[in-house]
Amino acid sequence: ESRIFDLYCTLLLEPEDQAPTQRLTPIPPTTRIRIVNFVLKNTTAAGDTLGDLVKKGVFEAKFPLHKGGGDLKTTWARWRNMFQKQPIDDIRCYFGEKVALYFAWLGWYTYMLVPAALFGLITFLSGFSLFNASQISKEICEAHDIFMCPRGDHSRRYQRLSDTCTFAKLTHLFDNEGTVVFAIFMALWATVFLEIWKRQRAKVVLHWDLYGWDEDQEEMALQLINDPHYKLQQHEHSYLRSTIILILSLFMICFMIGMAHILVVYRVLAAALFSSSALPFLEEQVTTAVVVTGALVHYVTISIMTMANKRVALKLCDFEKPRTLSEQESKFTIKFFTLQFFAHFSSLIYIAFILGRINGHPGKSVRLAGLWKLEECHLSGCMMDLFLQMAIIMGLKQTLSNCIEYLKPWLAHKCRSVPGRESSDPELRDWKHNYHLNPVHPFSLFDEFMEMMMQYGFTTIFVAAFPLAPLLALFSNLVQIRLDAIKMVRLQRRLVPRKAKDIGTWLQVLKTIGVLAVIANGMVIAFTSEFIPRVVYKYRYGPCREGAHPEVDCLTGYVNHSLSVFYTKDFNDSVRIKGSEHITECRYRDYRNAQDYNFSEQFWVLLAIRLAFLILFEHVALCIKLVAAWFVPDVPQKVKNTVLxxxxxxxxxxxxxxxxxxxxxxxxxx
Amino acid sequence: ESRIFDLYCTLLLEPEDQAPTQRLTPIPPTTRIRIVNFVLKNTTAAGDTLGDLVKKGVFEAKFPLHKGGGDLKTTWARWRNMFQKQPIDDIRCYFGEKVALYFAWLGWYTYMLVPAALFGLITFLSGFSLFNASQISKEICEAHDIFMCPRGDHSRRYQRLSDTCTFAKLTHLFDNEGTVVFAIFMALWATVFLEIWKRQRAKVVLHWDLYGWDEDQEEMALQLINDPHYKLQQHEHSYLRSTIILILSLFMICFMIGMAHILVVYRVLAAALFSSSALPFLEEQVTTAVVVTGALVHYVTISIMTMANKRVALKLCDFEKPRTLSEQESKFTIKFFTLQFFAHFSSLIYIAFILGRINGHPGKSVRLAGLWKLEECHLSGCMMDLFLQMAIIMGLKQTLSNCIEYLKPWLAHKCRSVPGRESSDPELRDWKHNYHLNPVHPFSLFDEFMEMMMQYGFTTIFVAAFPLAPLLALFSNLVQIRLDAIKMVRLQRRLVPRKAKDIGTWLQVLKTIGVLAVIANGMVIAFTSEFIPRVVYKYRYGPCREGAHPEVDCLTGYVNHSLSVFYTKDFNDSVRIKGSEHITECRYRDYRNAQDYNFSEQFWVLLAIRLAFLILFEHVALCIKLVAAWFVPDVPQKVKNTVLxxxxxxxxxxxxxxxxxxxxxxxxxx
Structure with missing residues (x-):
């Protein structure tokens, strides 16, 4: 038996150490488990692999035992250690490099979230200090004589602008000048995070002596140990197959985007239903109810789509015939992430950039199937919708998912370990105890990673609309680390350790999210927030356009300026609006002429400036990213010098x- | 002596081949030269290195002899072999890997230029087929009653629009719908070129058995051979130094941009000078003269700046204290390229995007130092200026530079090899012959590469304005390859061979140019060409806006629509305009109101659509780039499998x- 390990050592030792037998270092248990597991998995006995035998019921399970993990239980997998450093080296010795790298990354990410969370909180709170001082809120709260046009089919009555006073103040909490600075900061943060993580990884991996480790070589050595007559599997690549996968992926993405429309339809229908139902809904609450239940529907859709996506990605991956396990994992990662991204974010994209922009104008609104009016933005602007959606989705994801993730294995563990006849043999008792733990499936670490990536996406991609996202992520991660630790050490059977020298394709995913974050945040500031209209008003239309007057606020008159006029006589069915016959004109959020309700010149000026801002934001952020990447070398000098x-x-x-x-x-x- | 080569072999052989003495392969001459050169360069005799001795005049020169290159003379370094494949392996055996990779790259680039040149030519020629059919040209040629406002201080007279008939037709040659397609094609071409080059390189390098070659190891082995007590030089990195370099580089870039303004000032002053001079200039020729001499000035500026840039980049590089020669080269490349880029392209950027846009309007034009009016665009639009500038600069660069590059060493060679006393000893005669050849300096290959990069930049970055650029580059390269070959084999002393497994930092430079090309071409189409105004007119203002009428061309009326009205009574000094008192209004290229000469709504509509187009173009092109990079693997399967x-x-x-x-x-x- 021990010959196998000797052989393994010999095969992978640096060839310079020419006499391995003389100085045989003890092989760490993680390596032993890995080799035995590989051999067991691939050995065929009379045509059956172990997997087949398990299926047939000859064996029930194979798993490595928990042994010697007591240390980890006290130093790591406890809630009270929440704010302590993780013992990464111990984790590596017990669970292998792959798991250790995951926790190293997660710990680093959590650590880096602290400044982002602080900045986000400051941005949010700085809104509070201006809660009552803002000229816009003041004007809105005093606008008793401005009537807003009916926003949906469900509330056919004119609302005073002053009714939206509270919401206007709330909007100001996250739609202020600080948000722009914060969004730029977060784009920078994402870059710096990646760069420093690369350095961190290099240090850790050098410390583990895996710097020159070659995955191919490891794989081939294991194969050779298992079967001396192993035939080398070659790389394969077929352009036809790539094309088919590309087409299928595009098809799936379109389907995902289609699924996002479910939410749109739901919100339109729910609005109609709620307002016409017999329930004593206050009319103002209809919108809120629609938004909240919509977010719930969104959450459920995401959960369902996640399962579907996994299957599709697996199928696509099998079709590509990857050569090795790690290649399969990498290909699967890319596909699954792409699908998950569209499942998670296409609804948010709709809410951020399309909702309320394609509705036409009061007299002639766009209708779904000619019947239901498309949903309008929230009373106090489209930013509110995005904020609510983000807050609910992120809140649910972080709390509910964490709870389920912990409770499910905990309950399952409780169920399995019904007190039976206690064996007297301590070893047998130990085995039994291990058997009663939850089985692990090979994707368990993958799922954790994917969830973290989605969280990272929420934290960076629409952060301009929800500056509290980093704070929420920070809290969630502090819990998540210990939760995963407890799950792995106490509730699940021991994972088969795997060797790795980096987090693999996830680094690509992080990079992609970083780029998307720059684009999305630029677009949120340009199109969703009212930052640009305010600035343009200040310097082009407002009282300050010919130089500042100290006595007038530069935004005086902005509210009136930003609302278009609609004459109620132009309603097709003006008779149906009851109780407000004296109102001759109502206002709505858009920039249109009062004559023919076409877009006014201001609309085009604003559009041009919004687009110019987006281009500027993207290019400046990318330039800063480039300079930052150049400035911070990927590998620390110490590591480079040691290798040299x-x-x-x-x-x-x-x-x-x-x-x-x-x-x-x-x-x-x- | 031969022990050194044995030692070299032993040090760099794969350690598995445990008995190197038994199977000593003959060392190729390139390696011998490299080792001897290294030893000679670094050996210190009584405190003096060979370099010092050469300076003191003890030795005059050291150089490897041309020997055995007769083969290359007949198969490669001849004009008649222009269309034949280059013998890359022979070049490698004679000049080393670095030179061979340069020629492999250059050959591949030339080969890839063929489709681009063809497409460019077709785009250009397709303009010819519409030479007379274009509705816009027709309208311009018939517009005898439209008077254009005076464009500069130098020609204070109203011109009929119909006078610009020829130029309008010419402009249509490169400013047509085909240009957009061609620009997208070129963005794609640049990506595909890079991807396939990577594959090509992998194949060549595997064939040379350099796939796993480690530059650091080579360097250390040479040092060890030279001096057994060599102390390892470590990597160093200082954030302070990086910051200083960043600041200095930014400063230099600003200076480069400042230098570009010389051209602007020159053009303004030259226009004033030419028109006021006593020479019998036709007034219409003033613009042309200004543009042509301006381009000449630009070319001279570039030539001077190149020398200055090289010095600055070297200084900056020395300041960074690079560890090895190759690290120095890589750092130098980045700095030199950045500076060269700004030197070459900042004037073109001015002409493409700023010229004629900041001039105000006829009655109130922006003046340089309050005196000279800023230059306006060409009569037939701003695209013409860019086209002329590109054509002249590229033409000059390709022909003049090539000639100088060939003639200089040829003449120098002729001068040096004055017939002296012919020695009878054939070996001595051979040495003398070699001595009479031109000395090579270590940067000679670097300069060739840099020139090629600039050419690649011209071919891709503003290709939308000058579709003939790839064709010009193709011709130039066909000559350039043989020219370099002849220079290296016949006119210069033999280069000290250097080993390399890729073209190094130049790949980064190519990538950067590819990204810049996408941005620049998008901007040329959006802002410089009249593509967007035409399309917008077609679908928003023209006769086709309510559906197509087969009998009317959709662009009917475009010319009239695209010119703003200026009332001559609003001239500050209307008296000075002689001979045209009956003209009450003149037209100019812009979108402004006739009332207060502010930008009209159309201007903002167009600006918004231009910007939206730019964003769309950039993102679509980048997406296509990504997909193409994913679709074509960097390393061919065959190479991967061989390594495996x-x-x-x-x-x-x-x-x-x-x-x-x-x-x-x-x-x-x-």
Whole structure:
């Protein structure tokens, strides 16, 4: 038995160490488990692999035992250690490098969230200090004589603008000048996070002595140990297959986007239903109810789609015939992430950029199937919708998912370990105890990672609309680390350790999210928030356009300016509006002429400036990203120098051997 | 002597080949030259290196001899071989890998230029087919009653629009719908070019058996051979130094941009000078003269700045204290390229995007130092200026530079090899012949590369304005390859061969140019060409806005629509305009109101659509780039599999050795 491990050592040792048998270092248990597991999995006995036998019921399960993890239980997998450093090296010794890297990454991410959360909180709170001071809120609260046009089919009555006073103040909490600075900060943060993580990883991996580790070599060595007549599996690539996968993926993405429309339809129908129902709904509450239940529907859709996506991604991946397990994982990651991204974010994209922009104008609104009016933005602007959606989705994801993730294995564990006849043999008792733990499936770590990526996406992509996202993520992660730890150490059977020298494709995913974050935040500031209209009003239309007057606020008159006029006589069915016959004109949020209700010049000016801002924001952010990436080297100098020194030492050894050989040219050679 | 080469072999051989002395392969001459050169360069004799001795005049020169290159002379360095494949392997054997990779790259680039040149030519020619059919040209040629406002201080007279008939037709040659397609094609072309080059490189390098070659190791081995007590030089990185370099570079870039303004000032002053001079200039020719001489000034500026840039980049590079020669080269490349880019392109950027846009309107034009009116665009639109500038600069660069590059060493060679006393000893004669050749400086290959990068930049970055650029580059490259070959084989001393497994930082430069090309071409189409105004007119203002009428061209009325009205009574000095008192209104290219000469609504509509187009173009092009990069793997499957097989073979060997050792555990070990 121990010969296998010797062989493994020999195969993977640096060839310079020419006499491995003399200095046989003890092989760590993680490596032993890995090798045995590989051999068991691939050994065929009379045509059946172990997997087949498990299926047939000959064996019930195979799993490594928890042993020697007591240390981890006290130093790591406890709630009270929440704010302590994780013992990454111990984790590595117990669960292998892959798990250790996950926790190292998660810990680092949590640590980096602290400044982001602080900045986000400050941005949010700085809104509070201006809660009552803002000129816009003041104007809205005093606008008793401005009537807003009916926003939906369900509330056919004119509302005073002053009724939206509270919401206007609330909107100001996250739609202020600080948000722009915060969004730029977060784009930068994402870059710096990635760069420093790369350095961190290099340090950890060098410490583990895996810097020059070659995955292919490891794989082939294991295969060779298992079967001396193993035939090398070659790389394959087929352009036809790539094309088919591309087409299928595009098809799936379209389907995902289609699914997002369910939410749109739901919100339109729910609005009609709620307002016409016999329940004593206050008319103002209809919108809120629609938004909240809509977000719930969104959450459920996401949960269902996640399962469907996984299956599709697996199928697509199998079709591609990956060569090794790690290649399969990497390909699966890309596909699954792409699908998940569209499942999670297409509704948010709709709410952020399309909701309320394609509705036409009061007299002539766009209708779904010619019947139901498309949903309008919230009374106090479209930013409110996005904020609510983000808050609900993120809140639910972080709390509910965490609870389920913890409670499910906990309950299952409780159910399985019904007190039976306690064995007297301590070893057997230990085995039984391990058997009663929850089985782990090979994707368990993958799922954790994917969830973290989605969280990272929520934290960065629409952060301009929801500055509290980093704070929420920070809290959630502090819990998540310990939760995962407890699950792995106490509630699940031990994972089969796997070797790894980086987090693999996830780094690509993080990079992609970083780029998307720049684009999305730029678009939120340009199109969803009212930042640009306010600035343009200040310098082009407002009282300050010819120089500042200290006595007038530059935004005086902005509210009136930002609302278009609609004459009630132009309603197709003006008779149906009861109780407000004296109102001759109502207002709505848009920039249109009062004559023919076409877009006014201001609309085009604003659009041009919004687009110019987006271009500027993107390019400046990308330039800063580039400079930051150049400024912070990927690999710390210390690591580089250690690697260099090792190489040099090896050359020196060779040099000395050569000199010796030349001085005694008749030495024996094997 | 030969022991050094043995040692070199031993140090760099794969350690598995445990008995190098037995199977000593002959060392190729390139390697010998490299090692001897290194030793000579670094050996210190009594405190003086060879470099110092050369300076002191003890030695005059050291250079490798041309020997055995007769083959290359007949198969490669001849004009008649222009259309034949280059013997890359022979070049490698004679000049080393670095030179061979340069020619492999250049050959590949030239080959890839063929489709681009063809497409560009077709785009250009398709304009010819519409030479007379275009509705816009027709309207311009018939517009005898439309008077254009005076464009500069130098020609204070009203011109009929119909006078610009020829130019309008010419403009249509490169400003047509085909240009948009061509620009997208070129963005794609740049990506595909890079991707396939990566594949090509992998193949070549695998063929040379350099796939796993480690530059650091090579460097250290040479140092060790030269000096057994060599102390390892470590990596260094200082954030302070990086910051200083960043600031200095930014400062230099600003200076470059400042230099570009020389051209602006020159053009303004030249226009004033030419028109006021006593020479019998036709007034219409003033613009042309200004543009042509301006381009000449631009070319001279570029030539001067290139020298200055090189010095600055070297200084900056020395300040950074690079560890090895290759690191120095890479850092130098980035800095030099950045500076060169701004030197070459900042004037073009001015002409493409700023010229004629900040001039105000006829009655109130912006003046330089309050005196000279800023230059306006060409009569037939701003695209014409860019086209002319590109054509002249590229034409000059390609022809003049090539000529100088060839003639200089040729003449120098002729001068040096004045017929002296011919020696009778054939070896001495050969040495003398070599001595009479031109000395090579270490940057000679670098300069060739940089020139090619600039050409690549011209070919892709503003290709939308000058579709003939790829064709010009193709011709130039066909000449350039043979020219460089002849120079290296016949006119210069032999280069010290250098090993390399890729083209290094130049790949980064190519990537950067690719990204810049997408941005620049998007901007040229959006802002410089009249593509967007035409399309918007078609679907928003023209006769087709309510559906197509087969009998009317959709662009009917476009010319009239695109010109703003200026009332001559609003001239501050209307008296000065002689001979045209009957003209009450003149027209100019802009979208402004006739009332207060502010931008009209159309201006803002157009601006918004231009910006939206730019965003769309950039993002679509980048998406396509991503997909193309995913679709074409960087390394061909064949190369991957060969590498994999080699690894596997090594493992197998080890495995068998292990088995043998186990069966006879008492074997002798050295």
């Amino acid at each position: 020194k090792e190489k040099y030492q090896r050359l020196r050894d060779k040099y000395q051997r050569f000199q010796k050989m030349c001085s005694s040219p008749k030495s024996t050679t094997v | 097989k080699e690894k596997y073979q090594r493992l197998r060997d080890k495995y068998q050795r292990f088995q043998k050792m186990c069966s006879s555990p008492k074997s002798t070990t050295v």
